[in-house]
Amino acid sequence: MQRYFAKQKMENQFLLQEDDLYHMKTVMRMNEQDKIQVVYENKVYLCHLKNVKTNMQVEIETELKVTEDCIPKVTLLIPLLKEQKMDFILQKATELGVDQIIPIETERSIIKYEKGKIEKKLERWQKICKEASEQSYRVNIPTITKIHKIEEMKALQGSKFICSTTEKNKNIRFALKSVHNCDRIIIAVGPEGGFSMNEEKKWNQIGFTSISLGNRIMRVETVPLYVLSILNFYYME
Amino acid sequence: MQRYFAKQKMENQFLLQEDDLYHMKTVMRMNEQDKIQVVYENKVYLCHLKNVKTNMQVEIETELKVTEDCIPKVTLLIPLLKEQKMDFILQKATELGVDQIIPIETERSIIKYEKGKIEKKLERWQKICKEASEQSYRVNIPTITKIHKIEEMKALQGSKFICSTTEKNKNIRFALKSVHNCDRIIIAVGPEGGFSMNEEKKWNQIGFTSISLGNRIMRVETVPLYVLSILNFYYME
Missing domain, CATH: 3.40.1280.10 (SPOUT methyltransferase, trefoil knot domain)
Incomplete structure (x- = not known):
């Protein structure tokens, strides 16, 4: 699953950067309801896509558990x-x-x-x-x-x-x-x-x-x- | 100092590969008496160049000591x-x-x-x-x-x-x-x-x-x- 860093969090949605949106639409050719992971303030969220063809939105489903890095x-x-x-x-x-x-x-x-x-x-x-x-x-x-x-x-x-x-x-x-x-x-x-x-x-x-x-x-x-x-x-x- | 692998050893000279000779002459622009290291059968030799402009020869000066690798x-x-x-x-x-x-x-x-x-x-x-x-x-x-x-x-x-x-x-x-x-x-x-x-x-x-x-x-x-x-x-x- 692709992972992206979010610019901003708004209630149950994330705002991503323009070039990430371009990557998702044009390079990865993602579709309605496709899942991605989004990272925001060191936390990882499982999300899905809505309105891909018009004004793509990234909706949060749940927060994922993260394994801590073990080195200094x-x-x-x-x-x-x-x-x-x-x-x-x-x-x-x-x-x-x-x-x-x-x-x-x-x-x-x-x-x-x-x-x-x-x-x-x-x-x-x-x-x-x-x-x-x-x-x-x-x-x-x-x-x-x-x-x-x-x-x-x-x-x-x-x-x-x-x-x-x-x-x-x-x-x-x-x-x-x-x-x-x-x-x-x-x-x-x-x-x-x-x-x-x-x-x-x-x-x-x-x-x-x-x-x-x-x-x-x-x-x-x-x-x-x-x-x-x-x-x-x-x-x- | 540049190091090359020899193709063949002949008494006090080494025969190098064509593309190495090209590299020495054209890329490195080496001159008469310039020193190089030559590796042959896992041994390293200090050599110098002769007749660079005509028919380049690689003359052996001495064998060098090699540090052994310590890993399997x-x-x-x-x-x-x-x-x-x-x-x-x-x-x-x-x-x-x-x-x-x-x-x-x-x-x-x-x-x-x-x-x-x-x-x-x-x-x-x-x-x-x-x-x-x-x-x-x-x-x-x-x-x-x-x-x-x-x-x-x-x-x-x-x-x-x-x-x-x-x-x-x-x-x-x-x-x-x-x-x-x-x-x-x-x-x-x-x-x-x-x-x-x-x-x-x-x-x-x-x-x-x-x-x-x-x-x-x-x-x-x-x-x-x-x-x-x-x-x-x-x-x-």
Whole structure:
């Protein structure tokens, strides 16, 4: 069954976004009385459609029970990458349960956005996360913040790590053992070629522990998936 | 430094494949005396280039030490998928250390290949794995076999699992505990919509244990990455 996030709740109906309505009518070719799931304020509702051909309405039937995610919330700090890789990370990280994504300016990142275009980018990124959330039946959509500098990450609260290409002793297995009763794990992933020595020092100074991810040499867009898969496994009941 | 797999070794030189030579000359624009790494029979050699402009030769300087992979060998059984998803799985599974990939015919797979085209497909798949192996500095290239039926997997030796969408009790965490001194883990991943009940029964009958991957709902192409990431983590020292 398709799942959508609602814009607004009105008594026994939901108001959906225009592009979701388009998707239901034109892409999915839904019919009168077809059922969908609608998510609103972290709750999931079973609904059916009315007046599909004229002025489609989404009527609530009942609220569904939701299984709680069992892993701590994860904030992913990612470098600015080419559009395709960025889209890929956003989609897959959403599938794998990321809670918050913060794009970070790094020395070795080859992408620079013009001031005027950043708003549009953010909108696009949010849309990708919304659609991936719907497809993977999440009850919430990861937040994407505006682009930040490393120094600004000092304020983040949680267990903070950066994926280092030089750290040899502490690996992620070791690092996770040190996380106690923590409600947020914050992991920074570097660009192609990794963070510079200077940047790694900056991260360390604001409380991020350098960790190794093991011996594999991965493409930059594979790393966030690898890390999130591990966290899912580590906190699996 | 770029890494390539050699076709043949001749005294103090390597013979590389035509498309690798093209890549070195035209894409990487390599020059006289430039260094590359060459892999041959699971060993890695430091080499330099000679006669780049005329008849390029790859001269061996010395053999390099190789860090051994520390996880058991993994065979991945994957359904037939659309080209883009297939390519994606091959590339990422190679990065994450898969040893062998076996494409499997499944009921819900929407892809059917014409007899004459399968050879070409296999060649293409092998090429993707070779290139991903070079990029991730592997000393071997995963094997891809021809397309098989479920029943034919009975002969495989190792700890055998299928990713089930219905199994609720045994998860991958539990399953890995049962793997002892095993040199091969064999994991079958289903198509969009999972294996049919009938297929799951077939797998079970030939020794594959059904396991759950947790509560996340993932796209089919995400699952192999998720599983391989977990195995890397599980066997990390």
